[in-house]
């Protein structure tokens with residue numbers, strides 16, 4: 001019996017103005033039998049570190065000798081934002097496209113992020129399925145986002161197994177704001193355009209390694225491999241809520257200190273009008289905004305960074321589609 005193999009290759013994503021090469025590592029796991037190719041990456045927003053830790057543990061746990069097909073894994077898709085522990089890249093590096101997840105499939109002669117994406121896309125475009133690991137801001141309920149109406153992507157999202165699945169409208173179906181915010185350039189969306197099923201797990205919040213969430217991430221990834229018949233075994237059936245991501249988040253209409261309503265819990269159903277919290281003037285103590293849910297739905301994110309400016313997101317509420 002032949003054995004599965006692992007290899008790691010350092011590739012150059014782009015060059016910085018000084019000539020320094022921006023590199024990252026691509027892990028390749030080849031199974032004993034033929035099968036699909038799964039591409040998985042983490043940390044294209046560098047402060048979103050739970051995914052990188054998921055891939056380290058996945059590396060230790062993947063049973064190579066029962067793998068069919070190939071897994072390509074990039075734990076640090078964006079080394080620049082990783083080193084800055086940031087979400088976006090400062091103007092000095094990319095004054096055109098600060099957010100890497102708005103430029104896919106990239107452009108080899110474009111801005112820095114476009115070049116980085118284009119280099120990774122050479123690898124990604126060989127894949128039969130894609131998992132792009134992200135995290136949100138505190139507090140966020142772990143969930144998986146997939147394209148509304150895309151059954152193959154939905155199957156992967158269900159296999160990953162978070163309690164909440166969010167479908168997102170894309171392309172012609174999407175609202176104007178979706179286009180204005182450049183969401184068509186997300187990796188998941190660009191891949192779906194190429195007919196590659198793809199999901200975006202959002203593994204709780206950034207900057208911290210959260211033990212439970214990382215374990216769920218490793219289990220979720222192995223479960224995706226089972227759904228693709230790359231590993232033996234069945235995908236467990238789970239109870240879940242399917243909701244639709246909507247762009248009309250509860251936002252701050254005033255700047256100040258935001259105190260979330262005590263007792264609110266992520267994952268709870270909130271009817272329209274439910275109090276979310278209060279934005280205060282920290283100097284005069286005057287309440288400036290009583291924030292409330294703008295519709296019925298599942299509360300899946302609530303900001304804990306209390307100093308807010310007008311326009312900041314305070315909470316995210318998803319419309320429930322199926323229970």
Ligand SMILES: [Zn+2]
Pocket residue numbers: 045048134135
């Ligand atoms: Zn992200």
